[in-house]
Structures are given as structure tokens and as C-alpha cells.
Amino acid sequence: MTINAQEPASGQDSVRKNAAKVFIDCRSCDMSFTRQEIPWVNYVRDVREAEVYVLVTSQRTGSGGDMYTYKFQGMNRFAGMNDTLSFISNPDETGPELRELRTSLLKAGLLRYAAKTPVIREIMISHDQKMAQEEIVDNWNYWVFELQTSPRFNAEESYQRLMLNNSINISKVTPEIKLEIEADQSYNKQRFIEGDDDTTYIRSSKSLSNLYVKSLGEHWSAGLRWNISASTSQNYIFNNMFMPSVEYDLFPYSEATHRQLRFLYSVGYQYSNYIDSTIYNKMDEHLFLHQIRIAYQVQEKWGSVNLSMVGSNYFHDLSKSLIQLNASVRIRIIKGLSLSVNGGAAYINDQLNLAKGELSEADRLLRLKEQATSFNIQGGLSITYTFGSIYNNVVNPRFGNGGGYEYYD
Numbered sequence: 001m002t003i004n005a006q007e008p009a010s011g012q013d014s015v016r017k018n019a020a021k022v023f024i025d026c027r028s029c030d031m032s033f034t035r036q037e038i039p040w041v042n043y044v045r046d047v048r049e050a051e052v053y054v055l056v057t058s059q060r061t062g063s064g065g066d067m068y069t070y071k072f073q074g075m076n077r078f079a080g081m082n083d084t085l086s087f088i089s090n091p092d093e094t095g096p097e098l099r100e101l102r103t104s105l106l107k108a109g110l111l112r113y114a115a116k117t118p119v120i121r122e123i124m125i126s127h128d129q130k131m132a133q134e135e136i137v138d139n140w141n142y143w144v145f146e147l148q149t150s151p152r153f154n155a156e157e158s159y160q161r162l163m164l165n166n167s168i169n170i171s172k173v174t175p176e177i178k179l180e181i182e183a184d185q186s187y188n189k190q191r192f193i194e195g196d197d198d199t200t201y202i203r204s205s206k207s208l209s210n211l212y213v214k215s216l217g218e219h220w221s222a223g224l225r226w227n228i229s230a231s232t233s234q235n236y237i238f239n240n241m242f243m244p245s246v247e248y249d250l251f252p253y254s255e256a257t258h259r260q261l262r263f264l265y266s267v268g269y270q271y272s273n274y275i276d277s278t279i280y281n282k283m284d285e286h287l288f289l290h291q292i293r294i295a296y297q298v299q300e301k302w303g304s305v306n307l308s309m310v311g312s313n314y315f316h317d318l319s320k321s322l323i324q325l326n327a328s329v330r331i332r333i334i335k336g337l338s339l340s341v342n343g344g345a346a347y348i349n350d351q352l353n354l355a356k357g358e359l360s361e362a363d364r365l366l367r368l369k370e371q372a373t374s375f376n377i378q379g380g381l382s383i384t385y386t387f388g389s390i391y392n393n394v395v396n397p398r399f400g401n402g403g404g405y406e407y408y409d
Contacts, residue, residue, distance in 0.1 A: 017042075020078065020113040023050035024106075025299075028058065030099050037103050040119045041110055046335050047302075051076045052113050054106070057299055059256060062173020064091035064144050068102060071258065072109045078116065085109050091144070142172045160191040178213040178223070190366065203368055205231040218252040225266065234370050235275050235355045243268035243291070258300075264293040276355040279372075287352070288315045303331040303338070314350065323347045324376075343379025 022041045024031070035043060044050050055071040067088045074081030085105055089098055114120050146169040153162050164187040172179045188203045206229065213223035225243040230236050245266040251259050267290040274283055291312035298305050306328040313321035326344040333339055354372055363369045 018117050019119045020110070020117055021049055021051040022054060022110065022113075023047045023052070024054045024056065026054070026056035029056060029102070033099055034103055034106065038107055038110060040114055040123055047332060048335055051078050052110065054109070055258075055299060057258065061088055062142060062144060062171055062178065064146060064171075065089040065093070068105070069258075070105055070109050072113075074113065078113055081112065083109060083112070142174055144171050144173075145169070146171075158193045160193075162189045163187070176215050178211065180209075180211040182209045183207070184209075199362075201362060201366055201368055203233050203366070205229065205233070207231075213247075215253075218254065219249050220247070221253075222246045225268075232275065233368060235278065235353045236272060237275050238271075238273040239353075240271045241268065242270075259298045260295060262293075262295045264295075266291045266293075272353060274353065274355070276357070278352060279354045279356050280352065281356070282352075285352070289313065290315070303329070305329050312350070314352070320350045320352060321347075322350045337383070337385045339381065339383055341379075341381040344377070346376040348373055348375060 020041045021044045023044050023046070024034070025047070031043075041052075047053055051074070053073040053075060055073070057069050057071075058066045059069075061067050065088055067086055069084065069086040072081075072083045072085070085108065087101065087105055089101065093101070111123070114123060146167075148165075148167045148169075150165040151163070153160075155161070164185070166185045168181075168183045170181040184205075184207045186203075186205045189200065190202075191198070191200045208228040210226040211223065213221050215221050223245050225241075225245055227239075227241045227243075229239045231239075243266040245264055247262055247264040249256075250261040250263075268288070270287040270289060272282075272285055272287065277283055289312060291310065294307075294309045296305065296307040306326075308326045310324045311322065313319070324344065324346040328340075328342040330340045331338065351370065351372060353370070355369060359369055359371065364371065
């Protein structure tokens with residue numbers, strides 16, 4: 001099905017004052033393309049001026065694609081006209097293909113509002129071809145494989161650097177189970193040449209992460225996290241962590257694209273074999289620990305909130321603990337003014353892996369070894385204010401977007 005707008009009658013105002021005023025809350029949409037393909041609504045920059053609020057969210061699927069959800073909320077003369085539409089993309093779809101599909105879904109959702117306005121006279125609905133029904137056969141049985149490699153090299157007269165990053169991801173996701181296996185390898189070699197001095201520093205790591213989750217209904221799930229790793233900077237020859245877990249979501253999982261409040265509890269076993277003796281004079285040790293994770297996410301027309309907390313400690317010494325908080329908030333304050341804030345803080349007292357002895361200057365400057373710390377703090381904010389015409393219907397691609405340079409594929 002295609003939905004197209006006819007050419008407006010001669011002398012008609014380019015801004016159709018009777019058309020629906022639409023605010024689209026989407027960070028990944030191509031709004032220039034959207035305005036070109038859907039010219040039969042008025043796009044406004046302030047949600048308070050809108051008659052239709054559209055919230056677009058996405059969530060990763062097991063196949064490597066995304067589930068896009070479009071939530072339509074009618075306001076003012078369209079109050080009570082609400083709807084939710086969604087579709088799932090394939091990982092092999094190109095950017096232009098995905099853009100077409102997303103715009104078609106948006107057209108379908110906005111059409112019911114346009115039908116209540118005189119602009120419906122300018123819209124034609126056509127059916128391109130007969131849709132053939134066929135059974136979908138998945139020869140891979142939901143298994144997805146992803147390989148990635150990222151080699152980089154740069155050299156100067158007195159400096160050389162080689163970086164290798166490789167990963168393998170294997171997953172199977174169905175409504176009943178979630179299985180993910182990821183292997184990562186990182187190698188960073190730096191060489192400094194100063195006269196007769198020729199020094200090489202190497203930092204490397206390997207990890208194998210396994211996750212298995214079984215659905216237990218709309219609110220509960222149970223699973224297992226099993227991680228194996230080795231890292232020169234973290235002083236691990238071998239580290240093995242085995243963590244059975246259970247999770248409860250206060251809201252149904254089916255509402256995850258709009259709101260979540262998840263509680264995850266894990267308890268398990270860790271075996272560590274160290275490169276150098278630790279500050280506790282250990283070359284290897286067997287440890288038991290537990291961990292709780294709380295995550296809250298909500299996306300509404302006033303903005304969005306993402307909060308998370310992680311707490312863990314070791315059973316042999318409960319003072320060896322970690323508490324970490326992260327937050328991201330985006331709020332529309334008044335007309336045209338929005339505020340985004342993100343930050344995090346961590347109390348760290350569980351660095352059992354720290355190597356004994358003084359760190360060299362190279363260890364500190366190049367981050368070759370993990371350094372002792374009791375806290376970590378990071379954060380940032382942005383304030384945006386826009387004013388002027390409430391309408392934003394015109395597309396003009398000359399000289400690129402924002403006056404900058406663009407590369408064309």
C-alpha cells in the first residue's frame with residue numbers, strides 16, 4: 001500500500017493551516033526525508049503546539065535487527081485518538097530500505113488524523129501489487145552469527161602503534177529463551193623510539209561471555225551469566241565468573257520500549273589466577289559473591305529517564321564491595337527549552353586483583369595496569385533552546401545540513 005499527496009491547488013497556502021500539527025519525538029529519524037514523503041501534516045518543534053505526539057523507540061532483536069515502536073497520542077481536537085504501531089527490521093536491510101519502511105509505518109499511523117481534516121482530499125491511497133501469502137521457513141532456527149575485526153596501525157619517526165580488536169557474537173532469541181555467546185580479543189602494542197632507546201609496551205585482553213535467559217511469564221525470568229577472561233591490565237591470567245540470576249520487571253516485558261523497572265539478583269562463584277602477586281599476596285583464589293542490579297527506564301512526551309544501580313560484594317569479606325549509580329535524564333522544561341543531564345558515580349572497594357608493588361610511569365600514563373581508586377565520577381549536561389516559527393515543514397538540502405560538509409555514499 002502506498003499513500004501519496006497530490007500537488008496542492010494553485011494559490012493554496014504552503015502551510016496547510018487545517019492539517020494536523022505533529023511533533024515527532026525521535027532521535028534516529030531522517031526528518032528531511034519524512035517531511036518530503038509526508039507533506040500533508042504540519043511539523044511543529046514544540047510538543048505543546050502539537051495535536052499529535054509521536055514517540056519513536058527501538059529495541060534490539062535476536063536476529064540483529066531492531067523492533068521500532070511508534071506510539072501515537074492525540075491531543076486537543078484529536079484527544080483520545082491513540083495508537084501504537086511497530087515493525088521488526090532485518091539486519092541485512094540497507095539504510096534507505098529501512099528509512100522507507102519506517103516512513104511507511106509513520107504514514108499509516110498519521111493517516112487516521114489526516115482523515116479528520118480537509119487535507120484528506122489531497123491524499124491518494126493505492127495498492128502496488130497483490131500480496132502473496134507464504135509460510136516463513138527459518139533455516140537457521142533463529143541462530144544469528146556476527147564476526148567483526150578492526151585492525152589499526154599508525155607510525156611516526158619515533159612512535160608506532162598497532163591495535164587489533166576482534167569479536168564473534170552468536171545468539172538465539174525467541175519469546176521463550178535468550179542465548180548470547182560473545183568472544184572478544186583486544187591487542188594494543190606501542191613502540192617508542194628515542195635515539196638508542198627502543199621500548200615496546202603491550203596491553204592485551206581476551207574474554208568469553210555467555211548469557212542464557214528463560215522466560216517465566218510477563219514479569220519474571222531466570223538465567224545464567226558465565227564470563228571467562230584474561231587481561232594484562234587487570235592482572236588476570238585467567239578469571240572465571242559463574243552467576244545464576246533471576247529478574248523481575250514491575251511492568252510487563254511487552255512494554256519494555258516505553259517503561260521498565262527491572263530487579264536482577266545474581267549469586268555465584270569466581271576463580272581468579274593472577275599474573276603477579278596481588279596486594280593481598282594472592283596468586284590465585286576462589287571467591288563467592290552476589291550482585292543486585294536495578295534499572296528504571298521511561299520515555300514519555302515530557303522527556304525520558306534512565307536510571308541504574310549496581311551493588312555487589314564478596315561473601316568472605318562483605319566490606320569488599322562495589323556500588324555504582326548511573327543516570328540519564330532528558331526533560332522539556334518550557335516551550336523551546338530542553339535539558340539533558342547524564343552522570344554516574346561509583347564507590348569502589350573490591351579491587352582484589354591489583355598487582356603488588358609500585359606502578360611505573362609508563363604503567364600510569366599508558367594505563368597498562370589497573371590503578372587503585374576508591375571512587376569514579378563522570379557526568380555532563382546540555383541545554384537547548386529554540387524559538388521562532390512553530391512550523392518546520394520545509395526541506396532544503398542545499399550545502400548539506402547545518403552548513404557542514406557531507407560525504408555521499
